Amino acid sequence: MLFGFAEIYFSMLISYILMFLIAIFAGFFGALVGIGGGIVIVPALSIIFHLPVHTAIAASIVSVIATSIAGARSYVDQQITNVRLGMFLEISTTLGALVGTLIGVMVHGWILAEIFAALILYMAVFSFRTRKTEDKMIETGIYDNGIPRDRISRSLKLAGNYHDAAMGAEVNYQATRAIEGSLISSLAGIGSGMLGIGGGVIKVAAMNSLMGIPMKVAVATSKFMIGVTASISAVVYFIAGGIDFYVVAPVALGTMLGATLGSAVMNKLHSRVIKTVFFILMLYLGYQMFAKGLSTGFNINLPGML
């Protein structure tokens, strides 16, 4: 009897430590590229710990808030985050989440999954092509002067500056294409409302590729925004009673620690490194979305699908 108890106690301690370590990795990685890290946590919890997918998703959403808070606190403190830009884009992500929840019952999930796959893969190619030009763009001041600003960006003063530690330079930038950026960001919101993805990847790509925001500011601002979208889903899960607090605690603590470490390192890396990591992540995510669409729409299962 005593032995049985010790065994349960010990195996629980081991799984807590494992969850904590995986979460540190997810938090660290998420902070570098501006994503929530659900892409790591959900499969880890469901495959390694055999948790039901619903429990894994609920735990992931709560831990995404944890990593967003820890990462955002650090980036806002380092003056990299553009809070104004984040607040502005939150209008479209929260509206998107609202619409996503509403149309989730009407539209077939696979159609949306394929649209997302196409969008993410397209942005991946763009991100890869510009990975080397980013440093040059900072040096030549293209982020500062060359980009035509639209009326909304000018009126809301969606501009700012940050100190790039890797380049040792003060970078001024101004946003452009506020409406296009909002539209793409609302897709990130719709995705999180319907497909349970955080949408950090889409936010970062929209800001960097479309709105002319330097990669590091895009990463930091995405990190800042993710918490709000995730907290909406988390409240819903919380009230419905879907959150297992005993899983959430070690995972959230781990992602907090990981995000704190990751956000301390990010500014010291060159943007081309961040962009390359981001590109690999997008390829993977794009493939997963494509496979998910085929699987739910046509029952075709591709290899390596989660």
Add this chain to the structure above:
Amino acid sequence: MKDFLQPDNSAVQHGEPDIQPDRSEVRFINKIVTIILAAGMYATLGFYLIGLILLFAKGDPKPKISLQYFHSFGAFLSGIFSLNPGAFLYLGTISLILTPISRVLISIFAFWREKDKKFVFVTMVVFIFVVASVVVGMVFKINVG
């Protein structure tokens, strides 16, 4: 998606005073946001750590808890006073979820103090959408879990 790589010299002149937001306002808002996020983070950290330490100190077998577990505020309070680990993990999760939402809410007042009417409006719209999303989510996804 490509053309912004080419410098456009017809753009608004660099250094025009109304392009950059007011530096002191940015610093003030950033400071408020940092304080809220740090407070939420350390509160959550504290509650979770207490909960986990209690869990392993008491050696409880893992009980299944959810919102139904604390059917009243009184039950929750007595859970806290009797050092029930679940009650502390519950509290940690609440403080975690409420941190980003309170960040939006408090920002409304921070922009108000800075007399930045446009952003008072922007932030209020975000807050309304957050509340609406929660309500709609509850109606449509009530069978979660």
